[in-house]
Amino acid sequence: MMILAKGLSRRDLLQGLGVGVVTLSVPALALATPAMVADEMKKLFPGKTAVDGKIKLDLPTIAENGLVVPLNFEVESPMTAADYVKSVHFFAEGNPNPLLASFRYTPMIPKAAGQIRIRLAQSQNIVAFAEMSDGKLFTAKKEVKVTIGGCGG
């Protein structure tokens, strides 16, 4: 009985907190828009356009906790001195700040892949850009539905 009572109150507390986070912080914050992500991309790669492909972006379709959302990725590339992935950039279309993280590689890295954990304020698209050593740009997009926003901490 004690355990049950404890479990219930903890759940109630967490739900209460979650509602608080969503109602308090989301309207107060200016959130990014897809246009801001496009602007950031133009700043990084002026005058270039990205084509779909090469990037495998793996995120949960539904993230229950926006505070910790695992992001897995892999960019298809031989990773040789002549042909490698120079950088991979991640953006969030609906966070207060669209920037998430940028990976910068050298040919000494055998595989342009990895995992990070990100905070998402609301349901939104995650966009990745990969810059190849020959200057070509590739992009990928994935939608994540967030149950409890992660911006209030």
Next chain:
Amino acid sequence: MAVTPTPRVRLPATVKAGETIEVKTLISHEMESGQRKDASGNLVPRKIIKAFKASFNGKEIMAIDLHPAISANPYLSFFVKVQETGTFTFEWFDDDGSVYKAENKVTVG
């Protein structure tokens, strides 16, 4: 709620030459985004780890820029290839100028 950032790195101590290995790193850090408000409604100042760098035998092999949207206690995983015995150095750069460092020796055999 200040935590002392302690880096933790997991990678094999012995590898075959040319083998691709995954490096998993975790560092305890609150990653305060600078957007959160405290109980009295004031913004909590931003304090995050803004960059990460991996080097092998003193030569930089990769770097990661981090932004406030990275979760607390940042977990980073990536892949490296080892051709010779040497030492990996991993560095985390804090907003306040601190650098947290971890070193891992890897033997080819």
